[in-house]
Amino acid sequence: MKFKDRYRFVRANMKKNRTRVFMTVLAATIGCAFLIVLASIGFGIHRTAIKDITNGRLMTEIEVHGEKPFTIKEVNQLDKLKNTKTVTRKQRVENNLAYHLGSYRSQAETMVAYMPAEKKAGFELNSGKMPVHKNEVIVGYDFAKSLMKEIPEKVRKGLSEKEAQQKMKDSQFKGEVLGETLQLEIQQLRGKKVVKKKIPVTIAGVGKKPSKKWFLNESVFISEGVLKEIEAFTKTPRGIMNDPQNSATDEKYNVFTDVKVYTHDAGEVEAVSKKIEKLGYSTYSAQNELKEINVVFLIIKIGLITVGTVAVLIASIGIFNTMTMAVTERAQDIGIMKAIGAHPGVIKKIFLMESSFIGLLGAFFGTLIAYLFSYGVNMFLPVLIQQFFHEKPPENFYFSYIPVTLPLICIAICFGVTLISGLRPAVRATQVDVLKALRRDI
Numbered sequence: 001m002k003f004k005d006r007y008r009f010v011r012a013n014m015k016k017n018r019t020r021v022f023m024t025v026l027a028a029t030i031g032c033a034f035l036i037v038l039a040s041i042g043f044g045i046h047r048t049a050i051k052d053i054t055n056g057r058l059m060t061e062i063e064v065h066g067e068k069p070f071t072i073k074e075v076n077q078l079d080k081l082k083n084t085k086t087v088t089r090k091q092r093v094e095n096n097l098a099y100h101l102g103s104y105r106s107q108a109e110t111m112v113a114y115m116p117a118e119k120k121a122g123f124e125l126n127s128g129k130m131p132v133h134k135n136e137v138i139v140g141y142d143f144a145k146s147l148m149k150e151i152p153e154k155v156r157k158g159l160s161e162k163e164a165q166q167k168m169k170d171s172q173f174k175g176e177v178l179g180e181t182l183q184l185e186i187q188q189l190r191g192k193k194v195v196k197k198k199i200p201v202t203i204a205g206v207g208k209k210p211s212k213k214w215f216l217n218e219s220v221f222i223s224e225g226v227l228k229e230i231e232a233f234t235k236t237p238r239g240i241m242n243d244p245q246n247s248a249t250d251e252k253y254n255v256f257t258d259v260k261v262y263t264h265d266a267g268e269v270e271a272v273s274k275k276i277e278k279l280g281y282s283t284y285s286a287q288n289e290l291k292e293i294n295v296v297f298l299i300i301k302i303g304l305i306t307v308g309t310v311a312v313l314i315a316s317i318g319i320f321n322t323m324t325m326a327v328t329e330r331a332q333d334i335g336i337m338k339a340i341g342a343h344p345g346v347i348k349k350i351f352l353m354e355s356s357f358i359g360l361l362g363a364f365f366g367t368l369i370a371y372l373f374s375y376g377v378n379m380f381l382p383v384l385i386q387q388f389f390h391e392k393p394p395e396n397f398y399f400s401y402i403p404v405t406l407p408l409i410c411i412a413i414c415f416g417v418t419l420i421s422g423l424r425p426a427v428r429a430t431q432v433d434v435l436k437a438l439r440r441d442i
Contacts, residue, residue, distance in 0.1 A: 006346070010354045013330065017322075021358065024315075024322045028362020028414065029369065031315035035308030036370035036402060036410050042304045044378075044401035046297040051396045053289055058122060059266040060085070062273055063284040069255035078261055081275050083268040086120040088113065090258035093230060095239035099220070100183040100198075104147040104173045108140070109219045110184075111258070112227045121262045128178050128205030134225035136204035139177060140217030143206070147173035177203050184226070188234040189242040197233050199226060305409065312414055315362065316421040323355050323425035327432070334432045344430035351429050355422025356415065363414040367407045374400040 014021050064070075064078065070089065079087040093110040115123075115130055115138075126141055149171040159167060184199040201222065210217050230239040237251045263272050266287070273283045327334070334347060377400050382393045 006350050006353060009350060010357065013326065014354065014357070017326070017329075020322055020325070024318045024358050025361045025365070027315040027318040028312070028359055028418070029365040031308075031311040031313075032363045032366025032410050032414050033369040033373070034311040034366075035305065035413070036367060036406055037373050037400065038308040039301060039304045039406055039409075040370065040374050040400040040402045042297060042301040043403060043406065044374075044398035046293070046301070047401045048396065048398045049293055049297070050290065053286055053293070058262065059286055060263045060269060061121075061285060062261040062263070062269060062276065064259045064261055064276055065282045065284070066259075066280070069252070069257050070259045071252075071255055075256060075259060077279070078259070078276065081261070081272060083263050083272050085262045085264050086117045088117045088121050088258075088260045088262070089256040091227065091238055091254075091256055092258065093222070093227065093239045095186050095188075095230065095234065095241060097187070097230075097239070098185045099147070099201075100185060101147055101173065101177070101180055103149050105150060106143070106146040106148070106218070108143060108146050110222055111219060112224055113221050115221070121260070124208040125205045126208045128203070131204045131221075131223060133202075134223050135199070135201050136223065137182075137201045137226075138205045138207060138221040139203050140207045140219045141209045142216040142218050143220065144173050144175070144177045145216065146218040147177070178206055179203060184222075186230050186233060186239055187241075188236075188239075199229060201226060305413075308410075309413055309417075312417050316417045319355055319358055319418050319421040320425065322358070323351060323422045324428070326354065327351065327425045327429045330429075331432050334429055335434045338432070338434045347430050348426045351426035352419060352422050355418045355426070359414045359418025359421075360411070362418075363407075363411040366414075367410065370407075371402060374402050 066074075072089075075087055075089050078084065091112040093112070095110075097107070097110060099106045099108060119130070125138070128138075131138060148168065151167055151171055179202070181200055181202045184201050185196055186199070187194050187196045189195075207217055227238070231237060231253065234240065234242075236242065237253045237255070240251060261272060261276065263269050269285050269287050273285060276283050337347060338344075378398060381399050382397065385391060385393050
């Protein structure tokens, strides 16, 4: 019996019992849709978490930490490692400094960076140019927001929280800072007296806007020449303030507290990290975080698929019942096929084909419904959250996400379950007695 003949036989028999077959396919569709939708929630939240971690971060970046600050020799050692693209190094100015622009003042974080390495690592400017002269600096994109007029204590006391916030907003600098000359005020303790010095610096460039809206970049990059001027005035490394209780310090000059290694591509991060760790340093990269999250979500997704499979197994009871009834109703047809010499294997394949068709139809329609649900919930859920809870969901939020692998897993599960469900009725069909089956005509 050819495949085409078997297909026609199955199709004709399914048409005879449309209602029962329809209800069985519907049960399989609901089970398959439930499996995909349930698992898609795990995939969606996983994707949101991954995007949140990787957004604005370089996957080729490795943070390096040591027991002590890094010397230039140690930085160069890291730079010579195989597959290392560049190594960035920063010195943070540890002084109670302030920047003045007319009546505006800011206490932004200040650091010294080796700009060629920063540029190679992906540092970009929003406007302006890289510093050329000693007294030129680069400021973060949000530095202007940190420049504020001082609000007298008497004025602040009489304001409510909302009024105070508005007052602070009104006191912020509103213009463009590019090209402006700031007065960098540093200070040091001389005995019990605080002495101050001002160094003029010009803003040559403004850093690129951060990818995340909640992140404010107000930092300032000064040159090594300005740092040396600060150290000459404070007589301490990185402008550290003198401690009245302890005059001795073991801090060293020209050491780096913030060191990052960059590879050419993300695939080299793990190998380079292991090499760095062999040198006695600890490392951290976004990939470390991703590994932990991937393991957690893998367990969650397996759990959700397992729960969803239960719905498919429940639907398989309907398939088993449908196929058992089909064998009983078609006993005469089976008897005729046996009488004309049909092999039991052919009869078995016919009934397995029918149960497979029911399962595959359920998987197809279930997948279609799941995709429609996923699209709809991702479109309308953020609107509903904003409407009823007055809160905006995170950017790139996915409540449901269906990768290509998920429907394939579902189809495989559904196909396997329907084959198992139809196996017993198919075997029973091969055991039908020919004489008993044909006796009905008498």
